[in-house]
Amino acid sequence: MAETPFWETKTLAEMTPREWESICDGCAKCCLHKFIDDESEERSVYEVDGSEVIHDGEQVHFTNIVCELLNTKTCSCTDYANRTTLVPECVQLTKDNLEQIYYMPPSCSYRRLQEGRGLPSWHPLLNGNKKSAMHKAGMSVRGKTVSEADVYLDDFQQYIALWPLEDVD
Template sequence: MTERFWETKSLSEMNQQEWEAICDGCAKCCLHKFIDDEVDERHPTEVIHEGEQVHYSSIACYLLDDKRCQCTQYDKRTELVPDCVKLTKDNLKDIFFMPPSCSYRRLYEGRGLPSWHPLLNDGKKSAMHKAGMSVRGKTVSESTIDMDDFEDYIVVWPLGDED
C-alpha cells in the first residue's frame, strides 16, 4: 500500500487491500440498530423514511469478539447472519446507519480519517480504544439477552465523532 493512500485516492479508486485498511475496527457496525417509526415496530435497518430515526444499542452480534473488536467469522459473516451488511463501494451511499465516526463514512463525506485511526497509529487500535471510539467494554451479546427488552439497551455513545 502506498503511504496515506486515502488522501490521494477516492474510495472508489482503492484496491481491495486499501479498502479493507480503511476500516478502523471499532465494531460499531456490529451493534444492533433499531428504527424508531410511527408503527413502533422493530425492523431491519435497510431503509429509513422521513421522520424516522436510527437508535443504536449496546447489543452486539453474537459473532463479535468484543475484546478484539473483530468478527469471529468475518469471511462467512453474511452467510451466518443474513442481515449483516457487507460494506462495498456500491452501497456506501446507502448506509445511513453507519455512525458518524465510521472511517468509510468520514471519507465519503470528505472529512478525512480521525487522529485515532489505526492507519495513523502504526496499525494499532490502542489510540482508538483510549479515545473510547470502539465498542470494547461497552456491549452485551445478543445471545445473552432477551431481544424483547431491546429498549433497555439503547445508547448514544456510538454517535460520538471525536477527532
C-alpha cells in the same frame, strides 16, 4: 519527502480491495443492533425490507447489543470470511452500497472519507496499524456491550445507547 497516504489521494471508489479493507477502523459499531423508530412502530434496521433511506419521522437508535460473532475484546468478527452467510442480516459494506447504508455512525472511517472529513487521529492507519489509540479514545465498542445471545431482543429499548453516535476529532 514522505509519500502522501493513499486515502488522501484516492476516492473510496478508486481504492484497491486491500486499501478498502484497511480503511475500516475496526471499532465494531457496525456490529451493534440498530432499530428504527417511526413513531408508529419500532423495528430492527434489518427489517426495513431493503430500504436505502430513512424516511421523515423515522430515527435510527443504536443499542449496546452486539452480534454474537463479535469478539468484544479485539472488536473483530470471529468468522469474518463467513459472516454474511452465518448472519444473513450482516451487511457487507462495499463501494457500491456505502451511500445507501444510512445507519453507519458518524465516526465510521468510510463515512468520514465519503463526507470529506478525513481519517480521525485515533485511526489504526495513523497509529502503526494498532487499535490502541481508538480504544483509548473510546471510539470502539470494547467494554460497552452485551452479546445478543444474553438478551431478549424484544427488550431492545433497555439497551439504547448514545455513545455510538459520538465522533472524536
